[in-house]
Amino acid sequence: MNTHKFVKPIMQGLTKLHTLLYNKYGGKFLGTLFGNPICMITTVGRKSGSLRTIPLLTIPYEDDYILVASSGGSPQHPAWYYNLIHEPRIEMTVNSNTFTVHARQLSDEEKDSLWPFIIEACSFYEEYRQKASRNIPVFICSPIS
Numbered sequence: 001m002n003t004h005k006f007v008k009p010i011m012q013g014l015t016k017l018h019t020l021l022y023n024k025y026g027g028k029f030l031g032t033l034f035g036n037p038i039c040m041i042t043t044v045g046r047k048s049g050s051l052r053t054i055p056l057l058t059i060p061y062e063d064d065y066i067l068v069a070s071s072g073g074s075p076q077h078p079a080w081y082y083n084l085i086h087e088p089r090i091e092m093t094v095n096s097n098t099f100t101v102h103a104r105q106l107s108d109e110e111k112d113s114l115w116p117f118i119i120e121a122c123s124f125y126e127e128y129r130q131k132a133s134r135n136i137p138v139f140i141c142s143p144i145s
Contacts, residue, residue: 036057036058036059036060036121036122037057037058037060037094037095038055038056038057038058039055039056039057039058039065039092039093039094040053040054040055040056040092040093041053041054041056041067041080041090041091041092041093042090042091042092042093043080043083043084043087043090044083044086044087045083046082046083046085046086046087052079052080052083054080056080057122058092058094058141059117059118059121059122061114061117061140063142063143064101064140064141064142064143065092065094065101065140065141066114066118066138066139066140066141067084067103067138067139067141068118068122068125068128068136068137068138068139069081069136069137069138069139070125070128070129070132070136071132072128073127073128073129073130073131073132074132075132075133075134076134077134077137081137084103084105084139085105088102088103088104089101089102089103089144090103090141092141099143099144100143100144101141101142101143101144102141102142102144103139103140103141104139104140104141104142105137105138105139106137106138106139106140108135110138110140111137111138114138118138
């Protein structure tokens, strides 16, 4: 039985619910996971050109934010990954503060050097990395002045 065909609609429903609750309560409800903030990112759909807003776990790093395109260890990159590759200038909301960032995909070497920090913040990413049959991309999101 292919469970992946059930995962996508469930994740889409949970994303819509999380977005609704995040916006309604200004990130105060469902705004953190394991001590790290849940952010809302708004990207431009690479195919549709429409704005797409989704909640993601982010890891604060110095003056920047880390996004891990793990998709729970699934074999495919999440849709937002392709949107960031197509247009790396995105809006990010963290703790009700909205700002523009530039999302840069880390090289494998940069990711490897930052991976211990990522795992310390969110240990489940190591499980996702082992489960995935792909190289999980990591982005560093730097606020634009």
